[in-house]
Amino acid sequence: MALRIDLSPYAGKRVCVALSGGADSVALFLLLREGAERFSISLSAVNVEHGIRGEQSLADTAFVRELCAQAGVPLFCFSAQIPARAAKSGRGLEEEARAFRYAVFARLIREDKTDFVATAHHAGDNAESVLFHLFRGASLTGAGGVRPFLPVEGERGVVRPLLAFTKEEILADLRERGAAWREDATNADTAYARNFLRHRVLKPAKEAFPACEKNVYGFSRLAREDDDFLYSLAEGCWREEDGACLVDAAAPRPLFLRACVRALARLGVEKDYTYANFQDLFSLIGGENGTSVDLPRGVRAVREYGKIALYRPQPFAAAEYAFAEGEFPFGGWAVRVGRAAPPAAFRKEAFPRRLYLDGAKLPPGCVLRPRRDGDVFAKFGGGTRKLKEFFIDEKIPRRERGAIPVLAAGGEVFAVCGAEISEKAKLDKDTREADVFSIEMIRKGENECIPT
DSSP: OOOOOOOGGGTTSEEEEEOOSSHHHHHHHHHHHHHHTTTTOEEEEEEEEOSSSTHHHHHHHHHHHHHHHHHTOOEEEEEOOHHHHHHHHOOOHHHHHHHHHHHHHHHHHHTTSOSEEEOOOOHHHHHHHHHHHHHTTOOHHHHTOSOSEEEEETTEEEEOTTTTSOHHHHHHHHHHHTOOOOOOGGGGOTTSHHHHIIIIIIHHHHHHOTTHHHHHHHHHHHHHHHHHHHHHHHGGGEEEETTEEEEETTSOHHHHHHHHHHHHHHTTOSSSOOHHHHHHHHHGGGSOTTOEEEOGGGOEEEEETTEEEEEOOOOOOOOOEESOSEEEEETTEEEEEEEOOOOSSOOOOOSSOOEEEEGGGSOTTOEEEOOOTTOEEEBTTSOEEEHHHHHHHTTOOHHHHTTSOEEEETTEEEEETTTEEBGGGOOOTTOOGGGEEEEEEEETTOSSOOOO
């Protein structure tokens, strides 16, 4: 019985078939060509030659060229020496080949050559993927198997129209058509993990459970729906703030871990982490404020007052400037000092806020500099204490403290920029207007003070 796939989602669109010449991709190509006119689909194909199988691989590409020429379908051809690329990257051949293929697919979409790239993944591929992820210790995301749609740019991306069909159904369709295809000899090599699963695990399983691949496909769809729902809830459990991603430490574990996945992705870490990294992240929930763990690719996570902050520590230059009017750079911030009229009223605003002080009360030698161990601060309102204690009382995260400049003379601080002034430098009834200074912390590249 001939295969039937729903082509209505691609009506009026451009679809490019990933065509290797193997049975699965040829079947997909024929199905799309058959329905292209009815659904006004602009059809093309792409062939990626990996440089792994020598003359046989080149012969596959020649077969694809002839197939497309006979059908009058445009063909995009790409090639790469995957063994050399894998040796350089340290990835396995399968992983490197896949990375190159999907980079090609994304390129075609981003260069506006097509709206969708259609790959011929079927129920057997999905079952292999599910088992592969489960055997390696994957989460519910891995149990979701092969996604039917992989977005690349907006609503355009990679589609898998054959996921509901088995290999046997695909081969039966090709034989009924009398179609030819190419065989890849490496598909029988069980040294490759997926081939091992196909021949040594799934093949015997199908003898006892003939519908196992379709049943696994049904399971993976349900798992994916559950996983997507949990991820949608997890979006409310984290936010981005000043270059850090803050995850709610009170979130239920399933949501907390997924929020951490999203946070890591926002920081550019999408594949390099392990389950052990998430165990470390979850352990921070029971830790004290300031407890931290290091994560892949230079990311650090630290517990901060009910949140777990994921961020990349930034070096902070040990700059020092004599107190004067002007702008003074400190890492990603700048401190702006200027003369100012005294405010009509003071309000306790969020960090970073504008500060006002009496310049006549500052001792000689005051400088703007990073904080130092042993700094002391007579907080506005009275009470001299260590600057470290002030930061703790104000719940200023440890990761931010090194980036906050202070105005100090020796070890005594007269202003914590963006946060507070010293009792010793406050404005009072005797302050002359000419002695009033304002201090602002601004992001580099911004002309105005950060809104509060």
